[in-house]
Amino acid sequence: GQNIDQPTEMTATEGAIVQINCTYQTSGFNGLFWYQQHAGEAPTFLSYNVLDGLEEKGRFSSFLSRSKGYSYLLLKELQMKDSASYLCAVRDGVTGGGNKLTFGTGTQLKVEL
Amino acid sequence: EPEVTQTPSHQVTQMGQEVILRCVPISNHLYFYWYRQILGQKVEFLVSFYNNEISEKSEIFDDQFSVERPDGSNFTLKIRSTKLEDSAMYFCASSDLAGGTDTQYFGPGTRLTVL
Numbered sequence: 001g002q003n004i005d006q007p008t009e010m011t012a013t014e015g016a017i018v019q020i021n022c023t024y025q026t027s028g029f030n031g032l033f034w035y036q037q038h039a040g041e042a043p044t045f046l047s048y049n050v051l052d053g054l055e056e057k058g059r060f061s062s063f064l065s066r067s068k069g070y071s072y073l074l075l076k077e078l079q080m081k082d083s084a085s086y087l088c089a090v091r092d093g094v095t096g097g098g099n100k101l102t103f104g105t106g107t108q109l110k111v112e113l
Numbered sequence: 114e115p116e117v118t119q120t121p122s123h124q125v126t127q128m129g130q131e132v133i134l135r136c137v138p139i140s141n142h143l144y145f146y147w148y149r150q151i152l153g154q155k156v157e158f159l160v161s162f163y164n165n166e167i168s169e170k171s172e173i174f175d176d177q178f179s180v181e182r183p184d185g186s187n188f189t190l191k192i193r194s195t196k197l198e199d200s201a202m203y204f205c206a207s208s209d210l211a212g213g214t215d216t217q218y219f220g221p222g223t224r225l226t227v228l
Binding site for chain 1: 146148154155156157158161169171202204214215216217218219220221222
């Protein structure tokens with residue numbers, strides 16, 4: 001089975017740093033994705049990890065530990081527009097495409113002044 | 114920047130009616146997906162499609178659902194006889210193998226309301 005856990009909601013201050021954690025237990029693993037979703041809109045791709053370690057992309061970084069079934073998304077220099085839901089998703093198939101994503105419930109981040 | 118498009122943005126239908134949701138994936142992508150998100154819940158996989166056939170489907174994707182790529186650009190999801198519980202946001206996504214990440218890019222969604 002698939003189980004992906006994230007905190008339901010978090011609050012942070014504009015300009016600060018926030019870390020959103022995700023733990024997973026899945027029957028297979030071929031990459032972990034982070035998406036941002038504003039209310040009523042589509043998920044937007046943020047980052048991808050398939051090997052252990054940190055991937056940095058501007059204000060966003062994502063970390064993966066496959067042995068621990070753990071990932072986090074780090075957002076720096078928070079802006080009000082970063083208020084959104086952040087979705088952790090695991091791809092469980094083999095490399096080659098056509099593989100479904102299993103999503104967590106998402107972490108609703110609220111950025112305050 | 115290329116993007117996935119979906120029509121209509123909102124569809125209201127009566128229970129028992131057929132609906133067709135349309136998607137135009139990114140033009141050089143080869144893999145196509147449908148997901149749904151019931152209000153306040155997580156995004157759920159429905160079906161993946163490659164080389165003109167279904168490659169994987171979930172338990173949600175029962176006999177009432179079908180997908181088709183009728184021409185070189187459109188990808189459709191048909192629900193034959195809608196139920197109240199089919200009310201959700203339906204997202205189409207597409208991907209390719211560029212760079213090996215096979216990232217799925219999502220369309221803006223169709224909000225389906227079944228009355």
